[in-house]
Amino acid sequence: MDKRQAVLxxxxxVFARDGYARGSIDVIAAExxxxxxxIYNHFQDKAGLxxxxxxxxxxxxxxxxxxxxxxxxxxxxxxxxxxxxxxxxWRTPIPDYAEHSALVRQVNAEAGHIPQEAIDAWQETGPLxxxxxxxxRLAALADEGLLRVEDPMRAALHFSLLISGANPSYLGARMxxxxxxxxxxxxxxxxxxxxxx
Amino acid sequence: MDKRQAVLxxxxxVFARDGYARGSIDVIAAExxxxxxxIYNHFQDKAGLxxxxxxxxxxxxxxxxxxxxxxxxxxxxxxxxxxxxxxxxWRTPIPDYAEHSALVRQVNAEAGHIPQEAIDAWQETGPLxxxxxxxxRLAALADEGLLRVEDPMRAALHFSLLISGANPSYLGARMxxxxxxxxxxxxxxxxxxxxxx
DNA sequence: TCGAAGGTACAACGAGCGTTGCAGTTAGTA
DNA sequence: TACTAACTGCAACGCTCGTTGTACCTTCGA
Numbered sequence: 001m002d003k004r005q006a007v008l009x010x011x012x013x014v015f016a017r018d019g020y021a022r023g024s025i026d027v028i029a030a031e032x033x034x035x036x037x038x039i040y041n042h043f044q045d046k047a048g049l050x051x052x053x054x055x056x057x058x059x060x061x062x063x064x065x066x067x068x069x070x071x072x073x074x075x076x077x078x079x080x081x082x083x084x085x086x087x088x089x090w091r092t093p094i095p096d097y098a099e100h101s102a103l104v105r106q107v108n109a110e111a112g113h114i115p116q117e118a119i120d121a122w123q124e125t126g127p128l129x130x131x132x133x134x135x136x137r138l139a140a141l142a143d144e145g146l147l148r149v150e151d152p153m154r155a156a157l158h159f160s161l162l163i164s165g166a167n168p169s170y171l172g173a174r175m176x177x178x179x180x181x182x183x184x185x186x187x188x189x190x191x192x193x194x195x196x197x
Numbered sequence: 198m199d200k201r202q203a204v205l206x207x208x209x210x211v212f213a214r215d216g217y218a219r220g221s222i223d224v225i226a227a228e229x230x231x232x233x234x235x236i237y238n239h240f241q242d243k244a245g246l247x248x249x250x251x252x253x254x255x256x257x258x259x260x261x262x263x264x265x266x267x268x269x270x271x272x273x274x275x276x277x278x279x280x281x282x283x284x285x286x287w288r289t290p291i292p293d294y295a296e297h298s299a300l301v302r303q304v305n306a307e308a309g310h311i312p313q314e315a316i317d318a319w320q321e322t323g324p325l326x327x328x329x330x331x332x333x334r335l336a337a338l339a340d341e342g343l344l345r346v347e348d349p350m351r352a353a354l355h356f357s358l359l360i361s362g363a364n365p366s367y368l369g370a371r372m373x374x375x376x377x378x379x380x381x382x383x384x385x386x387x388x389x390x391x392x393x394x
Numbered sequence: 395t396c397g398a399a400g401g402t403a404c405a406a407c408g409a410g411c412g413t414t415g416c417a418g419t420t421a422g423t424a
Numbered sequence: 425t426a427c428t429a430a431c432t433g434c435a436a437c438g439c440t441c442g443t444t445g446t447a448c449c450t451t452c453g454a
Contacts, residue, residue: 003431019306021218024411035432037414046412079393102309109216109306112299138392147392151383158387161358186348190355194391195335195344196276200401221441232402234444243442 004042006032011053016102020050020110051118054107058126061100065090065130073137079146080192087163087184092177131156162187201239203229208250213299217247217307248315251304255323258297262287262327270334276343277389284360284381289374328353359384 010032014023025046029036043049072086111119135152138159142149149155163184175183207229211220222243226233240246269283308316332349335356339346346352360381372380 017309019216019218021216022310025413026411036412037433038431040413041430102306105302105306109299109302112214113219146394148394149392154383155387155392157362158359158384158392161362162355165354165358165362186351187355190352190388190391192391192393194387194389194393195346195352195355196389196391197343197345222443223441233442234403235401237443238400 003032003034003038006034007039007042007049008053008056010034011049012057012096012099012103015050015053015106016099019106020046020113025049051114051122054103054118054122055125057096057100057103058122061094061097062126062129064094066133069130069133069137073134073141076141076144076146079141080188083188083192084181084185087188088181090160091164091180091184098174131160134159159191162191200229200231200235203231204236204239204246205250205253207231208246209254209293209296209300212247212250212303213296216303217243217310222246248311248319251300251315251319252322254293254297254300255319258291258294259323259326261291263330266327266330266334270331270338273338273341273343276338277385280385280389281378281382284385285378288361288377288381295371328357331356356388359388 007028010028010030011023013031014028017023018027025036025039028049029039032039039049043052068086068089072082072089076082107114107119107122131153135156138147138149138155139152141147142152147155164187204225207225207227208220210228211225214220215224222233222236225246226236229236236246240249265283265286269279269286273279304311304316304319328350332353335344335346335352336349338344339349344352361384
């Protein structure tokens with residue numbers, strides 16, 4: 001019934017799959033089961049719709065991830081095991097997650113054609129908010145003497161790279177739970193102990 | 198004088214900046230100072246040109262990076278310092294490097310619209326070849342007792358993520374040498390020692 | 395000097411797309 | 425029931441683009 005939400009959801013599907021240039025308003029309208037004219041009643045133009053879609057997607061995924069950070073890292077008893085559990089929850093696809101990360105790739109590619117302010121806003125509500133929350137938790141763990149952290153934001157970046165960058169994002173990137181577990185386990189191990197000596 | 202090379206180079210510039218869908222044959226022709234008809238004399242169609250462009254770019258950058266791996270990691274005396282020097286060389290932009298990595302982002306985004314065989318071939322001549330070379334060197338360092346490496350390919354992936362993923366690839370990603378040095382230093386430190394205890 | 399290979403300029407086609415206007419239809423509300 | 429706000433289907437516009445055909449030109453070796 002809420003056409004606006006349907007358009008945002010259809011836009012997510014189409015833009016994530018086809019990108020901005022390829023993704024057409026008519027296809028989005030069909031996907032959302034909405035007249036293409038309705039899209040223009042809710043959004044100024046294609047660029048405005050795109051901005052709304054990436055903002056909406058970033059907002060929803062960030063909220064889910066913030067909740068995971070809070071749930072798994074509020075109280076840590078067994079450091080490595082808890083980090084692994086957290087990493088698995090982090091990486092295990094929430095619904096929409098595949099579409100969201102495909103959309104992130106589109107934004108990365110399209111960055112030169114998106115107004116800087118829109119990118120900044122997107123960064124702020126999405127990746128940066130999440131990274132800040134993670135940095136907070138890592139800093140807290142450092143205060144408890146469990147970690148050695150000089151720059152919490154950098155540590156958060158390194159952590160998320162190690163546990164989630166470990167797949168070749170090409171193709172659907174559908175990993176089995178076993179693959180996720182293994183990637184996260186080795187990632188957490190590298191984060192904690194490194195490869196030295 | 199070699200029109201084919203000019204087309205490949207112009208295609209790199211345009212596809213890296215505008216992506217596949219936005220990048221137009223006429224613009225590429227203008228960029229390469231070539232008639233658009235000439236493009237069709239050398240390449241079957243737009244898709245074929247794109248495949249040739251990404252393959253060419255991957256090949257040239259991979260060659261440069263293989264050389265860097267060989268030059269900096271053939272003989273390692275001071276582990277951490279040498280890894281940092283290597284990382285800085287690795288990250289310091291070769292000419293074309295900015296365009297190349299923009300193109301990589303385009304490929305990542307466009308993956309669903311590129312035939313799988315083309316992606317596989319690209320992976321093979323580009324990222325995989327480089328990662329294999331790096332894995333070889335890391336394994337050698339492990340044999341010398343300088344590193345603790347169970348899975349060399351994974352270690353190579355982690356290393357490259359830590360030293361080169363450390364920037365927000367949005368915008369031109371023009372980092373100053375100081376920023377590169379700092380990102381690489383902290384990345385190498387994380388790779389060697391981790392954040393544990 | 396001739397001839398061939400490759401390059402160019404130009405025009406044309408057909409298709410897809412963003413966007414708008416308009417007239418008609420639905421659904422919910424006073 | 426009557427009104428209003430939102431939605432739809434449809435047609436149309438102007439524009440861009442991939443692709444091809446064709447006739448002409450340049451260069452260079454035989």
